[in-house]
Amino acid sequence: MKNRTEKTLVSLLLAVFSLYFLFPIYWTVTTSIKPKGSIIKLPPEWFPQRFTWSNYADVFTQNQIGRVFLNSLLVATVTTAITVFVTALGGYGFSRFRFRGRNLWIYTTIIVRMIPGLLLIIPYYLMFQKAGLLDSLFGLIIVYVSAAIPLAIYLFIGFYNDMPAEIFESARIDGCSEYSAFFRIALPLVVPGIVVTSILVFMGAWNEFSLSLILTFSDDKKLLPLAISSLVQTQKDTPLGTLAAAGTLAMIPAIVLSLTTQKYIVEGFTAGAVKG
Amino acid sequence: MIRAGRKGFGRRMDRWAPFVFTAPTLLFIVALMVFPFLYSVYLSLLKYKLTLPAASIHFAGLDNYRYMLANASFLRAAQWTFVFSVIAVAAEVILGMIMALTLNSNAFGNRTAVFKSLFIMPLMLAPIVSAKIWSLLFQVIYGPINYVLSSLGFDRVSWSGEPLPAKLSILLVDIWQSAPFCMLILLAALKTVPKELTEAAAIDGAGRIGSFFKITLPLIRHFLALVVSIRIMDALRVFDSVVALTNGAPGDTTETLATITYKTAFRYADIGAGSAGSILYFLFIVVFSLLAFVFMRRKDPA
Numbered sequence: 001m002k003n004r005t006e007k008t009l010v011s012l013l014l015a016v017f018s019l020y021f022l023f024p025i026y027w028t029v030t031t032s033i034k035p036k037g038s039i040i041k042l043p044p045e046w047f048p049q050r051f052t053w054s055n056y057a058d059v060f061t062q063n064q065i066g067r068v069f070l071n072s073l074l075v076a077t078v079t080t081a082i083t084v085f086v087t088a089l090g091g092y093g094f095s096r097f098r099f100r101g102r103n104l105w106i107y108t109t110i111i112v113r114m115i116p117g118l119l120l121i122i123p124y125y126l127m128f129q130k131a132g133l134l135d136s137l138f139g140l141i142i143v144y145v146s147a148a149i150p151l152a153i154y155l156f157i158g159f160y161n162d163m164p165a166e167i168f169e170s171a172r173i174d175g176c177s178e179y180s181a182f183f184r185i186a187l188p189l190v191v192p193g194i195v196v197t198s199i200l201v202f203m204g205a206w207n208e209f210s211l212s213l214i215l216t217f218s219d220d221k222k223l224l225p226l227a228i229s230s231l232v233q234t235q236k237d238t239p240l241g242t243l244a245a246a247g248t249l250a251m252i253p254a255i256v257l258s259l260t261t262q263k264y265i266v267e268g269f270t271a272g273a274v275k276g
Numbered sequence: 277m278i279r280a281g282r283k284g285f286g287r288r289m290d291r292w293a294p295f296v297f298t299a300p301t302l303l304f305i306v307a308l309m310v311f312p313f314l315y316s317v318y319l320s321l322l323k324y325k326l327t328l329p330a331a332s333i334h335f336a337g338l339d340n341y342r343y344m345l346a347n348a349s350f351l352r353a354a355q356w357t358f359v360f361s362v363i364a365v366a367a368e369v370i371l372g373m374i375m376a377l378t379l380n381s382n383a384f385g386n387r388t389a390v391f392k393s394l395f396i397m398p399l400m401l402a403p404i405v406s407a408k409i410w411s412l413l414f415q416v417i418y419g420p421i422n423y424v425l426s427s428l429g430f431d432r433v434s435w436s437g438e439p440l441p442a443k444l445s446i447l448l449v450d451i452w453q454s455a456p457f458c459m460l461i462l463l464a465a466l467k468t469v470p471k472e473l474t475e476a477a478a479i480d481g482a483g484r485i486g487s488f489f490k491i492t493l494p495l496i497r498h499f500l501a502l503v504v505s506i507r508i509m510d511a512l513r514v515f516d517s518v519v520a521l522t523n524g525a526p527g528d529t530t531e532t533l534a535t536i537t538y539k540t541a542f543r544y545a546d547i548g549a550g551s552a553g554s555i556l557y558f559l560f561i562v563v564f565s566l567l568a569f570v571f572m573r574r575k576d577p578a
Binding site for chain 1: 286302305308311313315316374384388394400401404413460464506512515520538541551555
């Protein structure tokens, strides 16, 4: 009897959650394949009756979405590579060595995490204007790396702290320099941490909007979130079908990621809290 | 001789190791976080408009701060950012907890596991994409939400035209995007609670709900604190979904500290006032985070 009430309650809740969390996705995907007449229609077509690719054709022909997609891929990949390289070294430095100013620097990285991105955008804009980095993907990448470093360094310090210090000591006694101890022992051990950090940094860069909104302006420098957002503003008569098609395309990586990487995301965010 | 020399060099290089490892990180933090922050403090003390010639830039003391603090839109934005963050984070954590408990239930064995992957899809989307997707649903005439409301006998709602629906729409999208994050972390938290403990408590007559509040919740309090602090920091920064859904409208009722600072600096080209606004915004985040931290510590029995 008790089990039956629980079954009913669980089913009911799952149905409500599915409606809230999945219907918007269902609606976007189905709208993207409806012809215009079926989109602007009352009552709404809950199940698409006719099918068309024209919304996707519009996205690709009118909006250079292929170029934009490659820009996003390039920026997110390079950002991830640089961030992981820099913080895999930095995290080791902070975890393994006790040097003067260490705590001061660790606190600095915690405090800069609280600075809202909007605060930094103003000085970035003026600095980049002087340095000729406005409207350049390279400029965006270095800004994204800086934005990702505070979280990444925190994660890496945690990963290295989990390794027993003795393995580094014994490597040193065996005649390894600090550098070969890092490359031969620490680096292979931290590979799972690199995976976790890479996923979080990549997603952050892939989804970022406000920095690219201000620091880039020409069409061939646009990233995906910005391109999708400007879809509506550029065409006054809101193209619902095109918007749905672009939204569907932007969701594909998210759906792939949610099916493959959830374990790593939990690991990334709960590193440190578990031992608490 | 040569070996001894190399050894000496190697030892000298080892002494530099802490510096070599940390220098790239510190370079980025100093050049692109600490320096711009200080530069922003300096800018906030200047009369500096992008539209006026450089010669017009001059020192203005605290004028920009006085201007922002006397600015009704800015104060309203601060108030709404605060209210938004409290409501959004509370709703997300509670909903995330209920979702985690539902998925953690053994009623259907392992068959509900697929819902976990389905429910976290919104979490992976770019916030701007989420907001755009929802704007399809919020369409006044052809949107499914208004259709359902009107079939139930309610009036059609202008989701970006009236203050309360506009605020509600931003909250709904934020909760949609972030409750799955809370669910994911809290589900991991629930897995750390030994089944025997809760079952024993339930047998002792504490009941399911009693054992949740007395046993489970205290055991996962670190995860809860983690989720709340991550979510508060994000909620206070809300920008993308506001730009995509209402752009601050109607009037300035849905402006947040992020959007109003952005508009002051770039739409009205007032770098000085925008910088002052963003410094105030930063102080707001620091105070709010410290309050949340103190509050969670106080409730922490350990």
